Each structure stands twice: as C-alpha cells, then as structure tokens.
Amino acid sequence: MTTTEKPQEFKVVGTRPIRHDGIDKVLGRAVYGSDVRLAGMIYGAVLRSPYAHAKITKIDTSKAEAMPGVFAVMSGKDMPLVASGALDLGETVDDTAFTSDRVMAHDKVVFKGHPVAAVAAIDQNTGLEALKLIEVEYEVLKPVISLEDAMAPGAVVIHEGLIGDDLGEKVNNTNIAVHNRSEFGDPEAAFAKSATVLERTFIISRAHQGYIEPHASTAFWAPDGKITVWTTTQAPFGVRKTVSALLEQPLSDIKVIPTEIGGGFGGKIPVYLEPVAAVLSKKAGRPVKITMDRRAVFEASGPGPGGTIKVKMGVDDKGKITAATADIRYGAGAYPGASINPATAGIFACYEVPNVRIDSYDVVINMSKTAAYRAPGTPQATFASETLVGELCEIIGMSPMDFHLLNVSREGTRRPDGPVFPRIGNEACLEAIQGSEHFKSTLEPSTESKLRGRGMASGYWNGIGNKSSVTINVNEDGLVSLIEGNPDIGGTRTTIAMQAAEILGLPAEDVHPAVGDTDSIGYSDLTAGSRTTYATGTAAIEAAKMVIDEMKKRVAMIWETEYGNIEHVDGLFVSKVAPDHKFTFKEAAGKLGQTGGPVAMTGTVNVRGSGGGSFGTHLVDVEVDRDTGKVEILRYTAAQDAGKAVHPSYVEGQFQGGAVQGIGWALNEEYYTSDDGVMVNSTFLDYRMPTSLDVPMIETIIVEVANTNHPFGVRGIGETSIVPPAPAVANALANAIGVRLYQTPMNPGRILEALATKKTGK
Amino acid sequence: MTQTPEQSVRKVSVQCTLNGQPTEFLAAPYLSLLEVLRETLGLTGTKEGCNDGNCGACTVNVDGRIVDSCLMLGAEAEGKTIETIEGVAPAGGLHPLQQAFLEEAALQCGICTPGFLVSAKALLEREPDADEPRIRLWLAGNLCRCTGYDKIIRAVEKARDEMK
Structure with missing residues (x-):
C-alpha cells in the first residue's frame, strides 16, 4: 500500500469487517428481484418485436384475453405516450416521451425486442403461451444499424420528432441527437509545429454489463390508487419518478421497495418492467411479477455504446504533448443518450494537453437504447487515446511510463473539457506501478509458438456526489440501526455503516445498516457514479455527528452541567468539569428514556462537485498462441487512487472486478449484429464473458491520496478500474505480436488476421 | 375451452431426498428442476441467471454431481439425493x-x-x-x-x- 501523506488516524475506517448482509447472501436467504413472492401474485410476460424497425399496423389481443389462466393483457393503448419533458435521474437526464415509448411501443417499434404487449397469467408458462395468441401486424421499415448509415445525408430517420442539437443549432430530420465540441488553444497550429503527429481511428464494440441477475419487477396497484413496486434497481427514487411520470400518477402514491440487486454496473438505472407490471396489476387486481429472460436482457436492456473514435496527438522532440484532438461517435441505440460527455471528460484526462479539441456525437440507431455501463463512455474513448499513446511511444522511442510521467495531469491541470483538477492521484498511481514487483520483473521471452508482451494504460473516472439521506436510530442497548436509500451492490451497507461507526466510536458490527424503501428514508440519488460510499457515507457522517451532539445534550442533563462541558473522546462521553464523570455510548444510550426520549437523527447531503476523481494505472503481461490466436493473461496489476480505502477488501474487489470486465471487453465481448438489426449472440454461451479459467489473480495496489472533498478523504472508486484494461491489453498485444489492433474485441480471429498481415507485409 | 398448460397435462409425483429430508412434490412434466425448486418448493436460494445452462447460478448437487438445475427436469429428481444452497450450512452454523x-x-x-x-x-x-x-x-x-x-x-x- 502506498501512502503519500500523513494519514488521519482511524479506528474503523480501513479495517475489514464482515459485511452485514453477508450471512443472508451465503445462506441463499437474501431476496433478489425475482425472489419476491406475494399472496395472490400472478406472472407477467412481455411480447417483444421481432423487427428492429417497423410500424405497428394492428394489435389484436382478444384470443389471449380469452385464454384460461390469463388475468390481463395490455399494449401501448393501455399506457399512453406521455408528453416530452425532462426526467432527471440524478446522473443523466432522459426524456419522458422517449422513455414512455421505450417501455411500451406505440406506433412504431425501433429495436428488436421492443415491448409491444404484455400479459399477466396464473403462472409463467401460461403467460408465455398467451403471448403466442396475440396478433401483431407490422409494416417493416429499413433498419438503421451502422453509425455510417445513421449519419449519412438522406439517412432513414428513426424519430421524426427528434430535434438534433448540432453545436447549439436545432436540426430536423436527423439521427444525430447531439453534436458537442470542447476546445481550447489552437490544435492545428500546434500540430504543425510538432515533431511527431499520429492519428488513428478505433472501433469499439457495444458491450453489455452482463449482470448475472436478469431484471425483475413486481407491482401492486391498489384500488385506492397507491402503487407498490418491488424491483431490482440501482435507483429506487429514480424508479418512483419514472413510474410517476409514465403512468401520470402522483409521486407520493408510489412506494418503491428495492430488493437485493444481483449486479447492475449502470444497467439497472433505467426502468423497463415496473410500469408494465403496474398496469397489468391494475387490470388484474393482483400483484404482478415480471422477470426478463436472458435473451431480452441482451436484446432489450441497455448495454454500453459502441462507436468510432478518431484520435490525433502531437508531441515535441522531448515527447511533451503539444496538442490532441478527438472525434467520438457513439451509437446511442433507439433513443438519444449515449454517454458522450464523460467520454469527453475522460479521453485525455491523464495528460496535460495545451491545445485540444474534442467533438462528440450521440447517434440514434435501431438497437436497444444504451445505458450507463461502469464509467459510462470512458473505456471506449480511453481505448482509443491510450492505445494511440502506446503506438506514439513506439514511434518516438520512449517508454510509456516515461511518457505518462512527463505529461501527467496534476492538481491545477485543466481537464480538456474545462474543469481544473483538485488534488488527484494520477502521478501516485504511475509511481506505484513503477515501483511494483510486476513492473520490475522481466517478461519471459517469446518462443516460436508463444508470443509474449507487456502493456500499460491509465484511466480516469470523475464520479459524482449528489443527494443522499441516512437515518440513525439509537437503540436502548447502545447499538444503532442505520437506514440508507442506496441499494447495496457490492458491500456499501458496510462501508456506509463503518463511516458512521467511526464518528460514533462504535465497532462496525454495532451499527446495523438497512436499505430503506422510498417511504422510509429521505431522498437518495442512485447507486451509481461511484457515489455511494462517498456521498451516502458523507450523509452517514452527518447523521452520526448529530447523534453525538444530541447525546452530549442528554449527558449534560444527567450530570446537571452545561452542554459545552461535555466532550466525546475515544468513544466516551466525558465531563470537562468533573473528570470522574464518564459514560460509554452504551451507558448513555441506556438513559435516553429519562432525558427526553429516543434519539433518531437524519443526515442529508447534496454533495457538490465530483467524487474527487480516481485515476488508475494497469499493467498486463499477455501470451499469444501463434497458431490459434488465443490470448492468455499471464499477469495483471491494477493500481488506483482510493483517497482513503474504507474497506480495503471491497476496494480491491472493485479493482479486480473492473479489470476482468475490461479484459472481457478487450478480448471477447461484442454484439454480433445482423444487417437487419438482430443480435445473433444473445446468450452467455455466445456472448463470451470471462470465466475463472480465463484470468489470473489480479494484483492490486491501493493508492491513497486524500480527497479534499470528503471528511475522511474517501474517493469514489467503483468505475475507474474498467477504463485502463482494453488499451493496456492492446498495448501488450502489440508488444507481443509486433502489429497493432485498432478494434475490439481483439479476438483470436482478428489476431490471426493481424499476424497474417504482418507476414505478408500488406 | 382450452386449458392452461399446467391443467392440460397430468402432473407427476416425485419422491426425492432434498437437503437431507424425504420430499415429495407434484410437478408438470415440462417443469425444470429450477422451476420446481423456486416456484413449487419455495427454495429461492437457487438463482436463475440465463435458463440455458451457461451461468451456473442455478447449480445444485444431484447424487454428488453438480448440475445446472435449469437443464434438468423436476420429474428427473425421482429417487435422487439433491442438495441446494439451503442445505449447505449445518444447523446453527456455517459451512x-x-x-x-x-x-x-x-x-x-x-x-x-x-x-x-x-x-x-x-x-x-x-x-x-x-x-x-x-x-x-x-x-x-x-x-x-x-x-x-x-x-x-x-x-x-x-x-x-x-x-x-
């Protein structure tokens, strides 16, 4: 572990307690989305479009309605299209009309898998049989699948109502929802004066988050108008807002109960099934549960966008960056919203770039709408920039580590899209890798059949702060319960509870955390943007401070002294005026009944600015089989700035998990799509995610450069780790095989092609 | 009038040992062991991730072999000894x-x-x-x-x- 400054002293933060919800999860008792079982519950099933682009000319549900065991059937007419408006989901803003149309098609289907109707039946199989009885007639339209087709003049326009924003100007009849530009200085003039300039175009595949738990939602629409939703989501308050907007029901009539969540990575922010289950429930008068099957998860929920990224970089004769430009084009899927802004923020964030221009395009195509996927938009853009840097280093004969250190962004550096960096750990991560045993080790030389190479890359994710609430209740035995509003995807109940425990002077085990529903905890933004441990942790610290403050008042009352005479030191309440007066937290808690009753405090925060920004540097050794093109990851080290690691095991886990997801994107994962817009590899057999056999142990180095925006120095760390892997692997592959790949996935076929090209010199 | 799929076929009676207990259930012959465990018997610790034998979330132990329960019929459990996640821990403790x-x-x-x-x-x-x-x-x-x-x-x- 690298520590770059004198750390604060902690008793709980930085330790590794067993997570509070762990016991239920190893016993199989934890209730996830599809584990919800309610009295009288029936099962929903969704009919999805077989076409990527078509007009719906007729829907006849009468036969399905007449089938025994069927309680309700619905289609677009039962969930009218709502007016356009802003749907602020905390990290992103969607349009209500587009969301309404996405959840249940109205006049047109715009992606394969688009819901067109749904049924609720006595059991799952009856529901699936009933779907076969729904008659839908389509007028098939030409699908727009590639970015080139979508952006070409005279392209088939997917949404007639879409008004594009081209650098602030409104454009009609377009598939280009947004064209943004971020620039300063004069890149052209700087390129002209550069010693070396390199430009390359990269293609990166659309990739799915691949959470193992499919989407699952249950809803009950009671006769009094109250709607209760049980759902696996990263954003219970976002679900409340979306259901309210789409069904045009009062926000406060909707209660969202988040279940345990089996992975999300950004993909469980959007609403898919909740409004459909609610409408079916209203018709049937029973709770309705809908679970997506895996094929629908791939086809109809949002992966991260694929796209084309052109990058150009110039350097002087010392290797110092003179200018950089980028042209980022992402396929948003059937509705606007590809993550182009974080791509712009991240693409050159690791460097000081004096002259820069970044153009970005959010382009609508006939595939499912993309969603956030761990550091949204940034792994794609960084694959381009960091692979280009790798090649540039080869050309100018400089080691990538020296290049990074020479051009490193630091506190005070202007990020290419505008903001000036606060204190950041970019350089500290590079130095941590430079000092690692892995970096100092010698790679075994290649043999005739095994080609070996080493590569590195850095990456950045800013993270968000935003709104959170935490309530702490003091029990009479001196333990406390803590309620927060963020679904726990990877141990955040514990990392939030640990921060409260630190202030309260209690062991982590004495704080009992729970995730509340939208009626039982104050508003909390989503579990996303690397914000939960950081921002909700800050709310927990606030609540804990309020508890201590109130208990000091109670203790003062008992000791018949002034509040100002009471101190809380090392977990003890002590009197400045009577040194023999001491209460433990438990003793003080036992006396609350005599001093005014219960203590329950809610801390709320709206953390301005980012999560502090977390940089990471990854180093990888690969081995390529010359005959088969198969890539073996021999060794992998991930260093990243955590600010202060609250629970180091879970910080390591985020580094390791992100690295392996990134390796999957680099080597195997893609949407293999036919010309008519059908994903032909929509199973886990054909969409090949890494297994335990595909990766080695992932070595981790936790770098701690305190975040000045958090009381304990904590940074949001969940997302950065997926940013460096693809370019690190690309650079290692180039080092191994002596030829560069500019497209993911870098699968055996592409590697063999590259080797063949090298051999023939073509 | 047509029947629901469940009504249109005769259920089979299955006897097996489940998590150490003799267990008997009725199941439509097309139901997977996963569906029987989760829906019929309420053992939701066994998870469905893909329903096509590729993710392993529904793994159970059948006569000492690990099986994706989505790929085995409930009816095939006849006479078998099955252990699910609910049977892994000893009473009052953890494995x-x-x-x-x-x-x-x-x-x-x-x-x-x-x-x-x-x-x-x-x-x-x-x-x-x-x-x-x-x-x-x-x-x-x-x-x-x-x-x-x-x-x-x-x-x-x-x-x-x-x-x-």
Whole structure:
C-alpha cells in the first residue's frame, strides 16, 4: 500500500469487517428481484418485436384475453405516450416521451425486442403461451444499424420528432441527437509545429454489463390508487419518478421497495418492467411479477455504446504533448443518450494537453437504447487515446511510463473539457506501478509458438456526489440501526455503516445498516457514479455527528452541567468539569428514556462537485498462441487512487472486478449484429464473458491520496478500474505480436488476421 | 375451452431426498428442476441467471454431481439425493466455505454466490487437495461478473485448508 501523506488516524475506517448482509447472501436467504413472492401474485410476460424497425399496423389481443389462466393483457393503448419533458435521474437526464415509448411501443417499434404487449397469467408458462395468441401486424421499415448509415445525408430517420442539437443549432430530420465540441488553444497550429503527429481511428464494440441477475419487477396497484413496486434497481427514487411520470400518477402514491440487486454496473438505472407490471396489476387486481429472460436482457436492456473514435496527438522532440484532438461517435441505440460527455471528460484526462479539441456525437440507431455501463463512455474513448499513446511511444522511442510521467495531469491541470483538477492521484498511481514487483520483473521471452508482451494504460473516472439521506436510530442497548436509500451492490451497507461507526466510536458490527424503501428514508440519488460510499457515507457522517451532539445534550442533563462541558473522546462521553464523570455510548444510550426520549437523527447531503476523481494505472503481461490466436493473461496489476480505502477488501474487489470486465471487453465481448438489426449472440454461451479459467489473480495496489472533498478523504472508486484494461491489453498485444489492433474485441480471429498481415507485409 | 398448460397435462409425483429430508412434490412434466425448486418448493436460494445452462447460478448437487438445475427436469429428481444452497450450512452454523466467502470478501452482489458455494463444496468433497488451477477449472461453469474471481478462488483455498 502506498501512502503519500500523513494519514488521519482511524479506528474503523480501513479495517475489514464482515459485511452485514453477508450471512443472508451465503445462506441463499437474501431476496433478489425475482425472489419476491406475494399472496395472490400472478406472472407477467412481455411480447417483444421481432423487427428492429417497423410500424405497428394492428394489435389484436382478444384470443389471449380469452385464454384460461390469463388475468390481463395490455399494449401501448393501455399506457399512453406521455408528453416530452425532462426526467432527471440524478446522473443523466432522459426524456419522458422517449422513455414512455421505450417501455411500451406505440406506433412504431425501433429495436428488436421492443415491448409491444404484455400479459399477466396464473403462472409463467401460461403467460408465455398467451403471448403466442396475440396478433401483431407490422409494416417493416429499413433498419438503421451502422453509425455510417445513421449519419449519412438522406439517412432513414428513426424519430421524426427528434430535434438534433448540432453545436447549439436545432436540426430536423436527423439521427444525430447531439453534436458537442470542447476546445481550447489552437490544435492545428500546434500540430504543425510538432515533431511527431499520429492519428488513428478505433472501433469499439457495444458491450453489455452482463449482470448475472436478469431484471425483475413486481407491482401492486391498489384500488385506492397507491402503487407498490418491488424491483431490482440501482435507483429506487429514480424508479418512483419514472413510474410517476409514465403512468401520470402522483409521486407520493408510489412506494418503491428495492430488493437485493444481483449486479447492475449502470444497467439497472433505467426502468423497463415496473410500469408494465403496474398496469397489468391494475387490470388484474393482483400483484404482478415480471422477470426478463436472458435473451431480452441482451436484446432489450441497455448495454454500453459502441462507436468510432478518431484520435490525433502531437508531441515535441522531448515527447511533451503539444496538442490532441478527438472525434467520438457513439451509437446511442433507439433513443438519444449515449454517454458522450464523460467520454469527453475522460479521453485525455491523464495528460496535460495545451491545445485540444474534442467533438462528440450521440447517434440514434435501431438497437436497444444504451445505458450507463461502469464509467459510462470512458473505456471506449480511453481505448482509443491510450492505445494511440502506446503506438506514439513506439514511434518516438520512449517508454510509456516515461511518457505518462512527463505529461501527467496534476492538481491545477485543466481537464480538456474545462474543469481544473483538485488534488488527484494520477502521478501516485504511475509511481506505484513503477515501483511494483510486476513492473520490475522481466517478461519471459517469446518462443516460436508463444508470443509474449507487456502493456500499460491509465484511466480516469470523475464520479459524482449528489443527494443522499441516512437515518440513525439509537437503540436502548447502545447499538444503532442505520437506514440508507442506496441499494447495496457490492458491500456499501458496510462501508456506509463503518463511516458512521467511526464518528460514533462504535465497532462496525454495532451499527446495523438497512436499505430503506422510498417511504422510509429521505431522498437518495442512485447507486451509481461511484457515489455511494462517498456521498451516502458523507450523509452517514452527518447523521452520526448529530447523534453525538444530541447525546452530549442528554449527558449534560444527567450530570446537571452545561452542554459545552461535555466532550466525546475515544468513544466516551466525558465531563470537562468533573473528570470522574464518564459514560460509554452504551451507558448513555441506556438513559435516553429519562432525558427526553429516543434519539433518531437524519443526515442529508447534496454533495457538490465530483467524487474527487480516481485515476488508475494497469499493467498486463499477455501470451499469444501463434497458431490459434488465443490470448492468455499471464499477469495483471491494477493500481488506483482510493483517497482513503474504507474497506480495503471491497476496494480491491472493485479493482479486480473492473479489470476482468475490461479484459472481457478487450478480448471477447461484442454484439454480433445482423444487417437487419438482430443480435445473433444473445446468450452467455455466445456472448463470451470471462470465466475463472480465463484470468489470473489480479494484483492490486491501493493508492491513497486524500480527497479534499470528503471528511475522511474517501474517493469514489467503483468505475475507474474498467477504463485502463482494453488499451493496456492492446498495448501488450502489440508488444507481443509486433502489429497493432485498432478494434475490439481483439479476438483470436482478428489476431490471426493481424499476424497474417504482418507476414505478408500488406 | 382450452386449458392452461399446467391443467392440460397430468402432473407427476416425485419422491426425492432434498437437503437431507424425504420430499415429495407434484410437478408438470415440462417443469425444470429450477422451476420446481423456486416456484413449487419455495427454495429461492437457487438463482436463475440465463435458463440455458451457461451461468451456473442455478447449480445444485444431484447424487454428488453438480448440475445446472435449469437443464434438468423436476420429474428427473425421482429417487435422487439433491442438495441446494439451503442445505449447505449445518444447523446453527456455517459451512467453512460460507465462512471463508464472508472473510475473504468473495461476494459483491451475491447473486452467483449460491451456485459457487454448491459447486465448490462438491469439488472439495471429491478433491480435498484441489489446487488453484483445479479450482479455476472446476468453477469455470459459474459466472461471476463482480469479483474477477480472485477473492472467490482465495476463499475456496482458505476453506480447503481449514477443512483439513
């Protein structure tokens, strides 16, 4: 572990307690989305479009309605299209009309898998049989699948109502929802004066988050108008807002109960099934549960966008960056919203770039709408920039580590899209890798059949702060319960509870955390943007401070002294005026009944600015089989700035998990799509995610450069780790095989092609 | 008037041993063991991730072999001895694998955890000395998207050492 400054002293933060919800999860008792079982519950099933682009000319549900065991059937007419408006989901803003149309098609289907109707039946199989009885007639339209087709003049326009924003100007009849530009200085003039300039175009595949738990939602629409939703989501308050907007029901009539969540990575922010289950429930008068099957998860929920990224970089004769430009084009899927802004923020964030221009395009195509996927938009853009840097280093004969250190962004550096960096750990991560045993080790030389190479890359994710609430209740035995509003995807109940425990002077085990529903905890933004441990942790610290403050008042009352005479030191309440007066937290808690009753405090925060920004540097050794093109990851080290690691095991886990997801994107994962817009590899057999056999142990180095925006120095760390892997692997592959790949996935076929090209010199 | 699929076929009566208890259930012959466990018997610890035998979230132990319960019919359970995640822990305690998963932070979201535990338990019962490559091979049928497998492998190694 690298520590770059004198750390604060902690008793709980930085330790590794067993997570509070762990016991239920190893016993199989934890209730996830599809584990919800309610009295009288029936099962929903969704009919999805077989076409990527078509007009719906007729829907006849009468036969399905007449089938025994069927309680309700619905289609677009039962969930009218709502007016356009802003749907602020905390990290992103969607349009209500587009969301309404996405959840249940109205006049047109715009992606394969688009819901067109749904049924609720006595059991799952009856529901699936009933779907076969729904008659839908389509007028098939030409699908727009590639970015080139979508952006070409005279392209088939997917949404007639879409008004594009081209650098602030409104454009009609377009598939280009947004064209943004971020620039300063004069890149052209700087390129002209550069010693070396390199430009390359990269293609990166659309990739799915691949959470193992499919989407699952249950809803009950009671006769009094109250709607209760049980759902696996990263954003219970976002679900409340979306259901309210789409069904045009009062926000406060909707209660969202988040279940345990089996992975999300950004993909469980959007609403898919909740409004459909609610409408079916209203018709049937029973709770309705809908679970997506895996094929629908791939086809109809949002992966991260694929796209084309052109990058150009110039350097002087010392290797110092003179200018950089980028042209980022992402396929948003059937509705606007590809993550182009974080791509712009991240693409050159690791460097000081004096002259820069970044153009970005959010382009609508006939595939499912993309969603956030761990550091949204940034792994794609960084694959381009960091692979280009790798090649540039080869050309100018400089080691990538020296290049990074020479051009490193630091506190005070202007990020290419505008903001000036606060204190950041970019350089500290590079130095941590430079000092690692892995970096100092010698790679075994290649043999005739095994080609070996080493590569590195850095990456950045800013993270968000935003709104959170935490309530702490003091029990009479001196333990406390803590309620927060963020679904726990990877141990955040514990990392939030640990921060409260630190202030309260209690062991982590004495704080009992729970995730509340939208009626039982104050508003909390989503579990996303690397914000939960950081921002909700800050709310927990606030609540804990309020508890201590109130208990000091109670203790003062008992000791018949002034509040100002009471101190809380090392977990003890002590009197400045009577040194023999001491209460433990438990003793003080036992006396609350005599001093005014219960203590329950809610801390709320709206953390301005980012999560502090977390940089990471990854180093990888690969081995390529010359005959088969198969890539073996021999060794992998991930260093990243955590600010202060609250629970180091879970910080390591985020580094390791992100690295392996990134390796999957680099080597195997893609949407293999036919010309008519059908994903032909929509199973886990054909969409090949890494297994335990595909990766080695992932070595981790936790770098701690305190975040000045958090009381304990904590940074949001969940997302950065997926940013460096693809370019690190690309650079290692180039080092191994002596030829560069500019497209993911870098699968055996592409590697063999590259080797063949090298051999023939073509 | 047509019938629902459940009404249109005769259910079969199945007797098996489930988590150590003699168990009898009625199931339509097309229901998978996964559907029977989760819907008929209410044992929702066994998870559905893909329903086509590729993720391992529904892994159960059938007569000492690990099986994706989505690929086996409930009717095929006749006469078999089946263990699910609900049968892994001894009464009032945890199996060493469960304890190791907690101590080593081998779960993040936890949805794949039951499948991993059932698979790993079967491995250690057959091969108490299984080394890292062997553990990785054995667990390759269980997908985890959160952990990158590192801490899962370490937890299995820890449990292996403690069970000796």
